[in-house]
Amino acid sequence: MATKEVVTKVWIEEGCIVCDACETTAPDVFEVLEDTCIVRPAALAVEFNKPRSENIKDAAEECPVDVIKFDTVMEEVADDAPAAEAQAAPAEAEQKEQPAAKVEEKPDAKVDDKPAPAAAPAKVAAAAGGGDYDPAIQSLLKAAKARGGHAGIMRKSESIPEAAQAMARKSPDELPADARQAKIFEAAKNASKKGEFDRREVLSKAALTVGWVAFGTGAGVSIGPAFGRFMMPNALEEPDPRVRVGKLKRYVEMNPGDVNEDYKPQGVWMIRLEGRIAALSIICTHLGCIPNWLPNDRKFKCPCHGSGYKPNGINFEGPTPRPLERFRLFVENGIVTVDKSKKYQYELGQWDQPGSYIEV
Numbered sequence: 001m002a003t004k005e006v007v008t009k010v011w012i013e014e015g016c017i018v019c020d021a022c023e024t025t026a027p028d029v030f031e032v033l034e035d036t037c038i039v040r041p042a043a044l045a046v047e048f049n050k051p052r053s054e055n056i057k058d059a060a061e062e063c064p065v066d067v068i069k070f071d072t073v074m075e076e077v078a079d080d081a082p083a084a085e086a087q088a089a090p091a092e093a094e095q096k097e098q099p100a101a102k103v104e105e106k107p108d109a110k111v112d113d114k115p116a117p118a119a120a121p122a123k124v125a126a127a128a129g130g131g132d133y134d135p136a137i138q139s140l141l142k143a144a145k146a147r148g149g150h151a152g153i154m155r156k157s158e159s160i161p162e163a164a165q166a167m168a169r170k171s172p173d174e175l176p177a178d179a180r181q182a183k184i185f186e187a188a189k190n191a192s193k194k195g196e197f198d199r200r201e202v203l204s205k206a207a208l209t210v211g212w213v214a215f216g217t218g219a220g221v222s223i224g225p226a227f228g229r230f231m232m233p234n235a236l237e238e239p240d241p242r243v244r245v246g247k248l249k250r251y252v253e254m255n256p257g258d259v260n261e262d263y264k265p266q267g268v269w270m271i272r273l274e275g276r277i278a279a280l281s282i283i284c285t286h287l288g289c290i291p292n293w294l295p296n297d298r299k300f301k302c303p304c305h306g307s308g309y310k311p312n313g314i315n316f317e318g319p320t321p322r323p324l325e326r327f328r329l330f331v332e333n334g335i336v337t338v339d340k341s342k343k344y345q346y347e348l349g350q351w352d353q354p355g356s357y358i359e360v
Contacts, residue, residue: 002077007053008046009071012037019182021062026055030068050075064182241341243268245329248336251277252360257311259293268327268338269293269300273312276357279327279338280313286320300324314346322347328355 010029012022016037022030029043029052042048049056053072060068172180243266254260254272261269269280282290289304299316300309307318314323328342336358344350351357 003074004077005053005072005074006050007056007070008049008073010039010043010049010056011069012039013067013069015065015067017065019064021064022059022068025059025062026052028052029056030059064185066185241339243338243340245270245279245336245338247334248277248331248358248360249334251336257298259295259311261293263338267340270336271311271313273357276359277329277336278313278351278357279329281325281327281340281343283325284320285315285322285324286318326351326356329358330355331358 012030018032018035018037020032022037023032029040029049031038031040043052049070056068056070060066060070168183172183243263245260245263245268251260251270251272254277256272256274258272259269260271263270264282267282269282271278271280284291284302284304284307286302286305286307289302291300291302291307291309294301298311300311300313302308302318302320305319307315307320309315309320309324313326315321323346326344326346328339328344330337330339342355344353344356
C-alpha cells in the first residue's frame with residue numbers, strides 16, 4: 001500500500017482580493033462572490049476534499065495573496081488509486097448513471113454553469129474513448145488559470161496566452177488590482193528568499209563606509225572648524241523673535257491714531273494711541289491673510305475676505321471674529337524692542353496688562 005498526502009480541511013483567511021484564481025482551479029471547492037471568496041458548503045466535509053487535494057493545493061499556490069490555507073494527513077491508498085482519481089469529476093454524483101454516448105452527443109455540456117475543473121479533460125477523453133486530452137479544452141483551462149494568480153501572469157511559458165505575457169511585462173502601476181497585488185507579492189517572496197545582503201556586498205559597503213569616515217576625518221583636521229560648520233545643518237536655528245523698531249522719541253511724536261508701517265516686513269505695525277504706543281500683529285484673525293493700512297479711510301482692510309479693523313486693532317466689519325493681536329514691547333537704552341514670542345488678545349482682557357503697551 002502506498003501513502004499519499006490528502007487535504008482534510010480547507011479555509012480562507014482575511015485579505016482576499018477576488019482574483020478568481022481559486023474558483024478557476026477548484027470550482028467545486030471555492031466560490032468567488034462580489035467582494036470576497038468562500039469555501040462551498042460541500043467542501044466542509046473531509047471525504048469531499050480528499051479526492052480534490054491536488055486542485056486545492058494548486059489553488060493555494062496560485063493565490064496571489066496567500067490566504068488559502070489547508071490541513072493535510074497521510075493515508076494509505078491502493079496502487080491503482082491515482083489512475084482512478086484522475087478520472088473523478090466534481091459532479092460525479094449527478095452524472096454517474098449517464099452513458100458515455102451522451103457525452104459524445106453533447107461535448108459542450110456544463111456542470112452547474114461553472115468552468116470544468118482541471119480533471120475534466122481526462123473524463124471527457126475517457127468517455128469519448130480517446131487516450132489523450134482534448135487540446136482545445138486544455139488550452140482553454142490554461143488561459144482561464146492565467147487570469148488572476150501569479151502562476152499564470154508571472155511564469156512565462158509557451159502555454160501562457162500572449163495577453164498574460166503582456167501583463168507580466170507591464171509595471172505594477174499599469175496593472176489591474178488583482179494582477180498588481182500578485183506582482184507585488186511575488187517580488188516580496190523573491191526578496192525574502194534572496195536575503196538582505198550577501199557577504200561580498202556587506203564587505204564592499206563596509207569598505208566604502210570606512211573610506212568616507214577617513215575622508216571626513218582628514219578634511220576636518222586639514223580645513224578646520226569652518227568646514228565643519230559648513231557641513232552642519234542649520235535646521236535647529238530659529239530667528240530671533242525680538243525686533244528693534246527704533247527710538248521711543250519717533251513714536252512719541254506721532255499723532256494718536258497714526259500707524260507706522262516701517263516694520264511690516266517683520267510682521268509688526270507700530271500704532272500711536274492716547275497716552276501709549278503698541279505693536280500690532282499684521283496677521284488677520286479670520287483666515288491668516290495680511291490686511292493693508294488705508295490712511296485715508298483710517299482703517300486696516302483685509303483683501304481676502306473684507307475684514308476691517310480700526311487703527312487700534314479692534315475689528316468692526318467683515319467675517320473676522322476678533323481684533324488683531326498685540327505683541328509684547330519694552331524700552332532698552334532708549335530703543336523700543338518688540339518681542340513677537342509673547343502675544344496679547346483683546347477678548348481675553350490682556351490689552352491692559354503690562355508689556356502690551358508703553359506709556360508715553
